[in-house]
Amino acid sequence: MTDRETGTWLYAVAGELDQPLLGSLTGVAGEPLRIVQAAGLGAVAGSVPLDSFGEQALRRNFEDLDWLGRIARTHDKVVEAVVRAGPAVPLRLATVYLDDDRVKVVIQRRRHDFERTLRHVAGRTEWGVKALQNRPTAAKPVARTAGDPPSRGAGTAYLQRRRTQLVARERGERFAAEQAADIHSALSTRAVDTRRHRPQSQELSGGKLPMILNAAYLVDDEAAGDFIRTVSDLEEEHEAIRLQLTGPWPPYSFSSLEEGTP
Amino acid sequence: MAGSVQPATGGQNSALIAGNDHQPANLGDILERVLDKGLVIAGDIQVNLLDIELLTIKLRLVIASLETAKEVGIDWWEHDPWLTGNGEAGSALEAENRRLKARIDELEVGEHREIEGGDHD
Numbered sequence: 001m002t003d004r005e006t007g008t009w010l011y012a013v014a015g016e017l018d019q020p021l022l023g024s025l026t027g028v029a030g031e032p033l034r035i036v037q038a039a040g041l042g043a044v045a046g047s048v049p050l051d052s053f054g055e056q057a058l059r060r061n062f063e064d065l066d067w068l069g070r071i072a073r074t075h076d077k078v079v080e081a082v083v084r085a086g087p088a089v090p091l092r093l094a095t096v097y098l099d100d101d102r103v104k105v106v107i108q109r110r111r112h113d114f115e116r117t118l119r120h121v122a123g124r125t126e127w128g129v130k131a132l133q134n135r136p137t138a139a140k141p142v143a144r145t146a147g148d149p150p151s152r153g154a155g156t157a158y159l160q161r162r163r164t165q166l167v168a169r170e171r172g173e174r175f176a177a178e179q180a181a182d183i184h185s186a187l188s189t190r191a192v193d194t195r196r197h198r199p200q201s202q203e204l205s206g207g208k209l210p211m212i213l214n215a216a217y218l219v220d221d222e223a224a225g226d227f228i229r230t231v232s233d234l235e236e237e238h239e240a241i242r243l244q245l246t247g248p249w250p251p252y253s254f255s256s257l258e259e260g261t262p
Numbered sequence: 263m264a265g266s267v268q269p270a271t272g273g274q275n276s277a278l279i280a281g282n283d284h285q286p287a288n289l290g291d292i293l294e295r296v297l298d299k300g301l302v303i304a305g306d307i308q309v310n311l312l313d314i315e316l317l318t319i320k321l322r323l324v325i326a327s328l329e330t331a332k333e334v335g336i337d338w339w340e341h342d343p344w345l346t347g348n349g350e351a352g353s354a355l356e357a358e359n360r361r362l363k364a365r366i367d368e369l370e371v372g373e374h375r376e377i378e379g380g381d382h383d
Contacts, residue, residue, distance in 0.1 A: 093296040096307035200290045252295035
């Protein structure tokens with residue numbers, strides 16, 4: 001074992017790949033990209049310094065949201081460029097090998113998974129749909145009557161009010177869940193595969209409205225127009241809901257066909 | 263279709279599309295995909311994403327905001343190993359680990375203030 005200074009970071013695996021498609025694109029460490037060929041597949045890879053991308057360094061750097069955000073966006077940008085050229089399987093962030101030979105071994109070993117996933121996503125695109133609840137579901141606070149005697153029954157009145165609010169809120173949430181389910185099933189009929197992600201918290205998304213659906217849809221490219229129209233129709237039908245469409249995405253949500261360890 | 267991904271902007275609908283080239287407006291959208299999804303194969307460099315405090319804290323926030331939703335039956339994330347962590351058994355050890363890591367970080371920061379070159383955007 002020599003002291004290694006770089007590792008091989010993987011972005012995506014595709015069928016046949018041409019070096020030119022990568023153009024002047026650079027990777028997470030600003031490194032030039034290359035294609036590692038094995039088993040008739042090509043992996044888009046780059047050499048990253050282990051003092052920033054080694055095990056300890058990654059743990060530390062991943063705690064830094066700015067760093068993580070920058071790396072995530074760059075990783076995504078590379079994956080997207082590959083996907084634009086043809087079917088590709090995105091790899092999870094921070095898939096790092098000691099060298100290209102190790103990459104070849106892994107591709108050989110997992111070739112069937114890669115091939116299966118490539119077939120699944122070929123000619124299809126991932127779209128994201130998030131549903132936000134337009135109206136706050138909390139009940140309008142029951143107005144205090146001006147002449148309420150503050151002394152007697154104030155506690156009871158409070159509890160009563162609180163209970164009414166909770167019931168209304170629960171009703172609102174149930175309604176939202178039903179609407180989310182409705183929308184999801186309508187969109188699912190236009191997709192060949194679907195995944196529900198966790199709704200993002202408002203803290204994370206920075207949004208003002210609560211998210212009640214966060215899903216990904218794998219849609220045939222010919223049906224993309226239909227799908228987009230459906231999203232806009234659904235938004236019109238559900239006035240309490242705002243829909244956000246994101247995409248086209250690389251098929252991140254449809255690449256983990258099986259999680260078995262090799 | 264030459265296998266290329268065309269942003270299928272259908273005229274009047276284009277306003278709906280959050281960036282016609284999947285403009286990554288929302289970091290959460292990207293993170294949930296590149297961290298949680300994508301093909302997972304074991305790399306030589308093992309980074310257990312669950313160990314990363316920042317991420318787990320973020321995820322806790324996700325869950326916290328949904329506690330009420332759980333009561334009305336939205337609970338698909340319950341079975342997500344990434345979220346549930348399955349880390350109960352090792353949590354004492356983990357806590358110890360964190361303390362030590364924090365200590366190391368403190369010592370290291372003393373030496374060089376900023377480890378990563380600070381080209382923040």
